[in-house]
Amino acid sequence: xxxxxxxxxxxxxxxxxxxxxxxxxxxxxxxxxxxxxxxxxxxxxxxxxxxxxxxxxxxxxxxxxxxxxxxxxxxxxxxxxxxxxxxxxxxxxxxxxxxxxxxxxxxxxxxxxxxxxxxxxxxxxxxxxxxxxxxxxxxxxxxxxxxxxxxxxxxxxxxxxxxxxxxxxxxxxxxxxxxxxxxxxxxxxxxxxxxxxxxxxxxxxxxxxxxxxxxxxxxxxxxxxxxxxxxxxxxxxxxxxxxxxxxxxxxxxxxxxxxxxxxxxxxxxxxxxxxxxxxxxxxxxxxxxxxxxxxxxxxxxxxxxxxxxxxxxxxxxxxxxxxxxxxxxxxxxxxxxxxxxxxxxxxxxxxxxxxxxxxxxxxxxxxxxxxxxxxxxxxxxxxxxxxxxxxxxxxxxxxxxxxxxxxxxxxxxxxxxxxxxxxxxxxxxxxxxxxx
Numbered sequence: 001x002x003x004x005x006x007x008x009x010x011x012x013x014x015x016x017x018x019x020x021x022x023x024x025x026x027x028x029x030x031x032x033x034x035x036x037x038x039x040x041x042x043x044x045x046x047x048x049x050x051x052x053x054x055x056x057x058x059x060x061x062x063x064x065x066x067x068x069x070x071x072x073x074x075x076x077x078x079x080x081x082x083x084x085x086x087x088x089x090x091x092x093x094x095x096x097x098x099x100x101x102x103x104x105x106x107x108x109x110x111x112x113x114x115x116x117x118x119x120x121x122x123x124x125x126x127x128x129x130x131x132x133x134x135x136x137x138x139x140x141x142x143x144x145x146x147x148x149x150x151x152x153x154x155x156x157x158x159x160x161x162x163x164x165x166x167x168x169x170x171x172x173x174x175x176x177x178x179x180x181x182x183x184x185x186x187x188x189x190x191x192x193x194x195x196x197x198x199x200x201x202x203x204x205x206x207x208x209x210x211x212x213x214x215x216x217x218x219x220x221x222x223x224x225x226x227x228x229x230x231x232x233x234x235x236x237x238x239x240x241x242x243x244x245x246x247x248x249x250x251x252x253x254x255x256x257x258x259x260x261x262x263x264x265x266x267x268x269x270x271x272x273x274x275x276x277x278x279x280x281x282x283x284x285x286x287x288x289x290x291x292x293x294x295x296x297x298x299x300x301x302x303x304x305x306x307x308x309x310x311x312x313x314x315x316x317x318x319x320x321x322x323x324x325x326x327x328x329x330x331x332x333x334x335x336x337x338x339x340x341x342x343x344x345x346x347x348x349x350x351x352x353x354x355x356x357x358x359x360x361x362x363x364x365x366x367x368x369x370x371x372x373x374x375x376x377x378x379x380x381x382x383x384x385x386x387x388x389x390x391x392x393x394x395x396x397x398x399x400x401x402x403x404x405x406x407x408x409x410x411x412x413x414x415x416x417x418x419x420x421x422x423x424x425x426x427x428x429x430x431x432x433x434x435x436x
Contacts (some may be wrong), residue, residue, distance in 0.1 A: 001031065001043055004029055043063060050194060063234060089139070093135070094140075105124070107122050110169040111156075113163070118160060119155075119168065129147070136174075170235050171235075180370075195381070199403060199405075201402060203344070203401075206406060207401025207403050212261070215289065226240070235251065236249060237249075245267065254281040256281050259281075260279060267436075276384075278380075287395055291378075312385045316389075320390060320394040320396075321393050321396065322337070324398065325340065334348070335350060339396075343398060359382075361380070362384075363378075365378040367377075
């Protein structure tokens with residue numbers, strides 16, 4: 001469903017629609033895509049508010065028909081709910097989905113409880129509350145809250161330890177369809193750009209992410225002791241070492257802040273994890289290359305699982321940063337090493353290090369505004385080998401990579417064009433999943 005704005009004050013409607021979670025895809029062109037298939041209802045609501053502000057709204061006949069349509073969910077799992085209550089449940093689920101998509105709700109771990117997906121995460125706003133999520137798509141709900149990420153993870157692991165996996169769950173079919181629905185409009189809205197300039201050399205942590213799939217393929221092709229497995233859905237690729245004690249999970253088609261890589265080491269093929277490391281979709285290629293090179297060293301993933309995390313291990317892991325003169329600070333439970341420019345670093349969580357058996361994220365390698373709002377991040381559990389962390393520290397401090405300068409305007413949320421009367425011409429196709 002799209003809205004086209006015209007007139008000398010188009011920015012008024014632009015701001016109103018954007019605040020209502022319409023996505024900007026070009027100057028004065030917005031799209032509304034929802035996982036609960038309630039686009040006509042919310043388009044009608046938007047039109048009512050725009051009209052109340054004195055803005056002329058023209059609605060296509062096809063959309064008007066969809067707005068007037070009465071429909072219900074087929075086989076809705078909460079039959080006791082009224083139509084308005086169903087809409088409220090799905091709207092709350094939509095808000096959770098949008099918070100995750102916009103990086104405002106950070107998902108720490110997920111699991112499958114035998115019926116549906118459950119997850120635990122922390123809001124980066126709303127006073128930083130941690131939440132327990134139950135369900136998928138338009139049925140996802142917050143069923144519990146916690147005062148801290150540590151408390152939330154401990155409670156989650158207590159119930160779902162056997163099925164617990166780091167990071168968010170793979171996108172559902174509905175979520176993937178919603179993401180794809182935005183893409184064609186974005187592509188057609190992009191104006192022709194001049195030829196891209198030559199890439200520039202930058203520190204490794206500022207480099208482009210590159211092609212993660214090609215990196216994994218090249219790694220497996222050059223190391224015969226590794227074998228690649230593809231899941232039935234083609235959403236995930238697994239690379240497993242011949243010893244069966246080291247495994248890589250690569251989730252395809254992830255967003256920049258979502259977990260795209262999970263590396264896990266085991267003492268034996270059937271034992272619990274010794275340690276686990278994750279990397280998000282925007283992790284620069286040089287950092288991933290350093291990680292894969294370390295894993296190719298044979299026994300480079302060994303760890304003394306019984307040994308506590310002590311000062312010596314922390315010193316070894318961060319020595320390259322100390323030698324490079326990175327700033328060392330202590331803030332309560334957090335110990336940080338930060339680049340001179342403040343745009344990258346490593347963070348050690350002394351609290352989670354006291355619970356090594358939980359495989360919680362104890363180390364965070366990051367770049368961006370800060371470790372709580374990273375452009376990309378690598379997290380690692382307490383028993384992650386110090387030698388591996390030292391290699392990542394070395395790459396962070398001294399390695400370089402390439403980055404293509406930004407020539408266009410990828411984020412068009414600030415591209416406001418003044419123009420009255422504003423006329424959002426909205427076109428829509430009713431969702432196919434509805435039942436009259």
